[in-house]
Amino acid sequence: MLKLSKLTDYAAVIMAQIARDPEQAHTAAELAVRVSLPHPTVGKTLKMLSKSGLLESRRGSHGGYVLSRSPAEITASDIIAAIEGPIGMTECSHADGDCELMDTCGVADNWQRVSQAIRTLLDCVTLAHLAQSGPLKLPVQLPIQSVTLPSTTGAVREH
Template sequence: MLRISKLTDYAILMMVELTRENEMLSAHVLAERVHVETPTAGKVLKQLAGAGLVESFRGANGGYRVTRGADEISVAEVIAAIEGPIAMTECSVEPGLCHQESSCNLRGNWQRISVAVARALEAVTLAEMSAPAQRPQEPLRIMTLHTA
């Protein structure tokens, strides 16, 4: 199963919360609102600020604020800020990262899959994430093979 990390999940929660009212929030208040520990919120916010998704302001009235509206920030941007480039395999990112590269001819297909996943995530904005789902989605059913 492919999964995003807990930090990435928290990052999406925090970004959605920050875009709700487009207000500035401290790491402590944000942590309380999304039910994470303050040090965890601080770690995530630092990464989001490094990616230019939030601005930080020091001082008694300081905190964090998003740099763009919820309809201008994709889920892919938040994932990339925490996880790095969206790719299914190491060889999907750039040549030379995989020691099997010279004997494997799957790289092009993994790149195709990585591009499809990235495009799907780029198509979903934080505004869409914060809105209630229009209708329940059927779970994706993928056949699993069991060997005896």
């Protein structure tokens, strides 16, 4: 399924919520109500986002969270990485290269390229995009310039 974890999903929703009112500081309690999720869970998510530097927190009375950068400067990659750690399709796509199947694997290099392509894609999607309420009519080509894949004779399929 290549799915995001629930917490990551929550994180995106919460970040979008904050992005729609970026001046205010938002408390966990308030956000929990807005996104219809339990307070402790929202709190946990906010802590993670804060710890990875996507949010800034103010403690004490009148405290809460604000975005540490503008919505256009926070990417989907950032949010995913904040909750799930480094983005990669395989263990070996980022790790310290201690996969014992390296020699019999034979596909590691190419999976890494694909992982890189997905990272690039997610780098292009900003919180500003995500926070937009409805689907927009204006299509924009996604630039994936930095992505390269090995060429096989005619093996790129057309769809």
